[in-house]
Amino acid sequence: MKVFLASRIDRELKDYLASLGESDFQVHSVFRNSINLLTPSRMLITLAGPGSDLMPMGMLIQGFSELVLAGKNRVRLAGTFLHLPENQGLIDAGQAEVWPTNLESPLNPNRKEMGLALDYIENKLLQEEREGIASLAAVLAAKRRGGRTPSLNMYASFILEDLSLFLDAYGEGRLERAGQLARALIGFGPGLTPSCDDFMTALLLSLFYRTGDSLSRDLTAAFFETVVSLAKEKTNLISCQMIRQAARGHAGRLYLDTFAATVRGDLAALEPLVERLLVYGASSGADFLFGLYCALSRMPAVSTPVGAEPLRFEAGRGQNDLLKKNTG
Amino acid sequence: MSVNDLFKQDLKVINMGLESFYEDLTSQKVEAIQVQWKPAAGGNQKMAALLGRLKSSK
Amino acid sequence: MIKVIVRENAYYDSVTLMLISREMKKLDGVEEVLVGMGTDLNLDLVKMLEMFLPELEKVTPNDLFIAAKFDESKVSMDELISSFEEQLNRKKEAHAGEYQPPTLRSALNFMPDANLVQISIPGQYAANEAEDALNQGLHVMLFSDNVPMEDELRLKQLAVDKGLLMMGPDCGTAIINGVPLCFANVVRRGRIGLVGASGTGTQEITVRIHQLGEGMSQVIGTGGRDLSETIGGLMMIQGIKALMADPDTEVIVLVSKPPAPSVEKKIYDLISKSDKPVVIDFIGGDAESIRQAGAIPCLSLEDAARKAVAVLRKETPVDFDGFDAPQEDIDQLVKEAVARLKPDQKYLRAFYTGGTLTDEAIKYLGSDHVIYSNIPLTPDQAMERMPGKEGHLCLDLGEDQFTRGRPHPMIDPLTRSEFFDTHVDESTALILVDVVLGYGSHENAAGVVADSVAQARARLETSGKDLIAIASVTGTDQDPQNLDESIASLEQAGITVMPSNAQAVRLVDLIMKAAGI
Numbered sequence: 027m028k029v030f031l032a033s034r035i036d037r038e039l040k041d042y043l044a045s046l047g048e049s050d051f052q053v054h055s056v057f058r059n060s061i062n063l064l065t066p067s068r069m070l071i072t073l074a075g076p077g078s079d080l081m082p083m084g085m086l087i088q089g090f091s092e093l094v095l096a097g098k099n100r101v102r103l104a105g106t107f108l109h110l111p112e113n114q115g116l117i118d119a120g121q122a123e124v125w126p127t128n129l130e131s132p133l134n135p136n137r138k139e140m141g142l143a144l145d146y147i148e149n150k151l152l153q154e155e156r157e158g159i160a161s162l163a164a165v166l167a168a169k170r171r172g173g174r175t176p177s178l179n180m181y182a183s184f185i186l187e188d189l190s191l192f193l194d195a196y197g198e199g200r201l202e203r204a205g206q207l208a209r210a211l212i213g214f215g216p217g218l219t220p221s222c223d224d225f226m227t228a229l230l231l232s233l234f235y236r237t238g239d240s241l242s243r244d245l246t247a248a249f250f251e252t253v254v255s256l257a258k259e260k261t262n263l264i265s266c267q268m269i270r271q272a273a274r275g276h277a278g279r280l281y282l283d284t285f286a287a288t289v290r291g292d293l294a295a296l297e298p299l300v301e302r303l304l305v306y307g308a309s310s311g312a313d314f315l316f317g318l319y320c321a322l323s324r325m326p327a328v329s330t331p332v333g334a335e336p337l338r339f340e341a342g343r344g345q346n347d348l349l350k351k352n353t354g
Numbered sequence: 355m356s357v358n359d360l361f362k363q364d365l366k367v368i369n370m371g372l373e374s375f376y377e378d379l380t381s382q383k384v385e386a387i388q389v390q391w392k393p394a395a396g397g398n399q400k401m402a403a404l405l406g407r408l409k410s411s412k
Numbered sequence: 413m414i415k416v417i418v419r420e421n422a423y424y425d426s427v428t429l430m431l432i433s434r435e436m437k438k439l440d441g442v443e444e445v446l447v448g449m450g451t452d453l454n455l456d457l458v459k460m461l462e463m464f465l466p467e468l469e470k471v472t473p474n475d476l477f478i479a480a481k482f483d484e485s486k487v488s489m490d491e492l493i494s495s496f497e498e499q500l501n502r503k504k505e506a507h508a509g510e511y512q513p514p515t516l517r518s519a520l521n522f523m524p525d526a527n528l529v530q531i532s533i534p535g536q537y538a539a540n541e542a543e544d545a546l547n548q549g550l551h552v553m554l555f556s557d558n559v560p561m562e563d564e565l566r567l568k569q570l571a572v573d574k575g576l577l578m579m580g581p582d583c584g585t586a587i588i589n590g591v592p593l594c595f596a597n598v599v600r601r602g603r604i605g606l607v608g609a610s611g612t613g614t615q616e617i618t619v620r621i622h623q624l625g626e627g628m629s630q631v632i633g634t635g636g637r638d639l640s641e642t643i644g645g646l647m648m649i650q651g652i653k654a655l656m657a658d659p660d661t662e663v664i665v666l667v668s669k670p671p672a673p674s675v676e677k678k679i680y681d682l683i684s685k686s687d688k689p690v691v692i693d694f695i696g697g698d699a700e701s702i703r704q705a706g707a708i709p710c711l712s713l714e715d716a717a718r719k720a721v722a723v724l725r726k727e728t729p730v731d732f733d734g735f736d737a738p739q740e741d742i743d744q745l746v747k748e749a750v751a752r753l754k755p756d757q758k759y760l761r762a763f764y765t766g767g768t769l770t771d772e773a774i775k776y777l778g779s780d781h782v783i784y785s786n787i788p789l790t791p792d793q794a795m796e797r798m799p800g801k802e803g804h805l806c807l808d809l810g811e812d813q814f815t816r817g818r819p820h821p822m823i824d825p826l827t828r829s830e831f832f833d834t835h836v837d838e839s840t841a842l843i844l845v846d847v848v849l850g851y852g853s854h855e856n857a858a859g860v861v862a863d864s865v866a867q868a869r870a871r872l873e874t875s876g877k878d879l880i881a882i883a884s885v886t887g888t889d890q891d892p893q894n895l896d897e898s899i900a901s902l903e904q905a906g907i908t909v910m911p912s913n914a915q916a917v918r919l920v921d922l923i924m925k926a927a928g929i
Binding site: 355356357358360361363364365366367368369370371372374375378379381382384385387388389390391392 | 512513514515516519520522523525526527528529530531532533541545549550551555556575576577588589591592593594629630650651653654657658660851852892
C-alpha cells in the first residue's frame with residue numbers, strides 16, 4: 027500500500043487529529059497545489075505539497091501531486107493515519123515535523139525600523155497597479171504628499187469610502203464602531219479569498235499581537251468576535267477560516283513571517299517575503315500587505331512610527347461619483 | 355556530499371531561473387522547487403543600497 | 413446585453429478567477445466582466461454596475477459567479493461561455509498557492525535535503541548564487557553564460573575542494589541519476605558514463621547509445637571553457653574521477669573540442685590509470701595521442717557512441733565512417749539527388765541549431781570544400797568573406813551573434829526560419845539541418861524546419877527548380893516530442909532523414925562531390 031508521508035504539520039492540527047481519534051472528512055475543494063478537507067465540525071484541513079506554505083490546520087505531504095481526490099470523496103482518520111479513497115493508500119501524519127502557525131512570543135517592535143519597513147511596503151505597493159484593493163495605497167500616498175489621486179480599479183473605487191470610515195474608527199481606537207463598519211468590508215473583492223478579507227487578516231494579526239497600546243482586552247475581544255461572526259455570515263468557508271484563525275493569531279507562514287519581519291523592522295528578511303507576496307494569488311498577497319501597512323501605520327493609540335505621518339483617508343464623495351470618475 | 359554519494363540519492367533540485375526547466379523536472383516527477391529569483395531590491399537602486407547597509411550592519 | 417453564469421460550491425484559486433476575468437474582457441464586444449465569490453458585497457457591486465439579474469438572488473458566498481455586460485452584435489453568448497470554460501480548464505497555468513521561495517536559503521528551508529541547484533539567471537548574478545550553493549554543500553548545474561572566466565575558476569576550485577560538481581557556466585546538458593537536466597534527451601539508464609564539454613555533442617552521443625540499445629549511468633557537463641588553459645579541466649577531471657569510482661559505470665566517454673595541451677596531458681595521465689575503457693571524441697583532435705594514453709579515439713560523435721557500445725559488449729571497436737543503409741542505396745540516393753539539380757544550383761546551406769553538430773559538419777566538409785561560417789575553420793572562411801551569395805555556408809545559429817536578445821534556436825526554431833528566407837535562393841543546391849529534440853527543446857522543432865523547407869521549395873518551383881534537403885534528428889523514442897512524428901513531418905516535406913549527424917554530413921559530401929560543386 028502506498029504511504030504518503032506528511033513532512034510538516036501545524037501543531038493545532040496534530041492536536042486536533044489526536045483529539046478526534048477516528049473520524050470521516052469530506053473533500054471540500056481541490057486546487058492544483060492544495061486540497062481542503064471538511065471536518066464534521068466544519069473546520070477545513072489544508073493538504074499541500076512540501077514546497078507550499080504551511081497553513082493553519084494544514085499539513086505538507088510528500089508526493090502530494092500524486093494524490094487524486096475529488097469533491098465529495100471521503101477520507102477516513104484513524105489515529106495518525108488518513109485513509110484515502112479508492113485504494114490510494116494512506117497519509118501518515120504521525121512522523122511530520124510539528125510547526126506552529128502562530129508566533130510563540132510577543133514581538134518587540136522597533137518603531138523606527140518598523141517605520142522603514144512600512145515605507146518599503148508602501149514603496150512596493152506604489153510601483154505598479156494592483157488588481158484588488160491595494161491600489162488604494164496610491165490614494166493614501168496622494169493624500170499625504172499632495173498630488174493627484176490616481177485612477178482606481180472598480181473594486182478599489184467601490185470600497186474607498188467604506189474602507190476610509192473603517193480605518194478612521196480603527197485609528198481612533200473606536201473598535202466598536204469599526205466592528206460595525208466591517209460589515210461593509212467582509213467578503214468584498216475579487217479572488218477566492220476576497221480582497222477585503224486578506225486586508226482584514228493583516229489587521230487582525232496586527233491587533234492580536236499589538237504591544238504597548240491602551241486598548242482594553244475586552245474591546246479587542248469584542249471586535250474579533252464581531253468580525254468573525256460577520257465572516258461566518260458574509261464570506262466563503264475558506265476565507266472565513268482565514269479570518270477566524272487570524273483573530274486568534276494564526277495565519278499561513280508567509281503571512282505570519284511577513285507580519286513579524288515588518289514589526290521587527292527586519293528589512294533583510296522582509297524584502298524577499300514581500301517579493302513573494304506580491305505574486306501570491308491574484309491580488310491576495312498585495313491586499314494583505316496593504317492591510318498590514320494600514321493597520322501598523324495607524325495602530326490605535328500608539329506613538330507614530332518615525333518617518334510616517336498619521337495617515338487619514340478623508341471620507342469623500344459618494345461611491346457612485348467616484349466610480350463614474352475613475353472607471354468611466 | 356561527494357559526487358559519488360550524489361549518484362546514490364534521489365535527485366532533489368532547486369531551480370533558479372527559467373521556469374520551464376522546473377516544469378520539465380516536475381513533469382518527470384522529480385522533486386524540485388522553483389526559486390522566485392529577483393535581483394536584490396527588484397533593481398531599485400535606492401532600496402538596494404538601503405538593504406545593503408542594513409545587512410552589513412547586522 | 414447582460415448575462416450571468418453561476419457555479420454552485422465552486423472553488424477556483426484566485427489566479428484562475430483573475431485569468432477568467434482578464435481573458436473575457438479581451439473579447440471584442442465585452443464591456444464589463446465581474447468574476448468573484450457570491451458575497452453580499454460583491455453582489456452590491458454588481459447591482460451598482462447595473463448588471464444584476466434574478467439568477468443572482470440565490471447565490472451564496474460559496475458560489476462562483478460571473479456577470480458580463482456585452483454587445484450581442486459583436487460577441488455571442490457561446491463565445492463567452494467557451495472562453496470561460498477554457499480558462500477554468502487551464503489549471504496548469506495557475507500557480508497560486510505553490511510556494512516559490514525568493515532565495516536559495518529559503519528554498520533550502522523548504523527542501524532541506526535538496527542536493528542540486530540548477531541556475532539559469534542572468535550571468536552577472538549567477539556566480540554569486542552558484543558560490544552560495546557550493547558553500548551550502550550543493551552540486552551546481554550552471555546554465556547561464558556570460559560568467560567571467562575568473563569566477564568560473566574560483567567556483568570550480570571551490571567545488572573541487574568540497575568534492576562537488578560545478579557543471580558550467582554555459583553548461584546545457586547533463587543527466588544525473590537518470591534525470592535529464594536543462595537540454596537533454598530521455599535515454600535509458602545503463603552502464604556508460606560520459607563527461608562532456610559540449611552540449612549537443614553530448615546529446616548526439618547519448619541518443620545514439622540509446623538507439624544502439626544501451627544506456628547511460630551518468631552524464632556530467634562541464635561547460636565549454638573547462639578544458640582551456642585557465643580552467644585547467646578542473647571539472648572534466650572531477651567528472652572522470654567520479655565515473656572511475658562509480659560502480660554502475662563500465663565505460664567512460666569524453667567529448668569536447670580539443671583541449672589546451674597542458675590540460676590534455678593531465679587528462680591522459682588520469683585516464684591511463686583507469687581500469688575502465690575510455691572512449692574519446694576531442695572533435696578534430698589528434699587520434700594518436702589518445703591511443704598512446706590507452707584510450708580509444710573516434711571519427712565522429714556517432715562513432716564514439718558505437719565504440720562505447722562495442723567495448724561495453726566486449727566487442728572490438730572498429731572505425732565507422734559509412735552508412736547504416738547499404739552502399740548501393742546510398743549511391744542511388746546520390747544519383748537521384750544530382751539528377752534533380754540544375755547546372756546553376758551550386759551551393760550548400762547548412763543551418764544548425766546545435767554548436768557541436770555544426771563543428772562536426774564543418775570539420776568534415778571543410779577538408780575537401782571551402783565552407784564559410786560564423787565558426788570558420790580558417791579566418792579566410794569567415795562568413796563575412798563569402799563573395800556575395802556564392803559559396804557554401806554552414807552556420808551555428810546558436811552562437812551569440814544570432815541569439816542576442818532572442819531565444820536560442822533550439823527553444824525557438826523560428827529564428828532559423830528567417831535564414832531560409834534570406835539565404836536560400838535559386839543558386840542553392842543543398843540544405844542541411846539538425847533537429848534536436850529532448851527536454852528544453854521546442855515542442856515541434858521538426859515541424860517548423862519542415863515548413864521552412866517546404867516554403868523554400870515552393871519558391872524555387874516557380875523557376876522550375878528543386879532542392880535537396882538532408883537532416884538528422886537528435887532524439888529518442890522517449891523524448892517529450894514524438895520521434896516518429898518528427899521524422900514523418902520532415903519526410904513529408906521531402907527531407908531525407910539520416911540516422912546521425914555524421915551520416916547526414918557524409919551524404920552531403922558525397923552529393924557535393926558527385927555534382928561537382
